[in-house]
Amino acid sequence: MNTLSSHVLDTTLGKPAQGIALTLTLPDGNTLSGETDSDGRFKNWGIEDGFAAGVYTLRFHCKPYLVETHGSSFYPHIDITFELEENGGHYHVPLLISPFGFSSYRGS
Template sequence: MNTLSSHVLDTTLGKPAQGIALTLTLPDGSTLSGETDNDGRFNNWGVEDGFAAGVYTLRFHCKPYLVETHGKSFYPHIDITFELDENGGHYHVPLLISPFGFSSYRGS
């Protein structure tokens, strides 16, 4: 069974990014949504049987947070597209953001 979590960190402040809306697009085109908690994390997609293998896109709606926190945002949103394997286990997609840069990787 595949599970999915995310964590957003504001590298300018060195703190978690709370309140960032997330949209996950599934391989069939349907979407799920959520919002990062006070520790910048989200993992409650409401999927009881886990995620099927396939290509997913996780959109981080970061502009409202970056404008409120830093006064500017070069990115209205950040999309990270990744592929889940059959029975790949837990997938963690962290995002490091600042008003003018971002980075991501497969976490644990």
């Protein structure tokens, strides 16, 4: 069974980024949404049977957070597209952000 979580860290402040809206596009084109909590994390997608294998896109709607926190944002949103394998286990997609840069990797 595949599970999915995310974590957003503001590298300028060295703190979690709370309140960033997330949109997950599933392989069939349907979408799920959520928002990072006070620790910058989100994992409650409402998928009880786990995620099927396939290609997903996770959109981080970061502009409102970055403008409110730092006064500007080069990125209106950040899309990360990744592939889940059959019975791949837990997938974690962290995002490190600042007003003018970002980085991501497969976490654990």
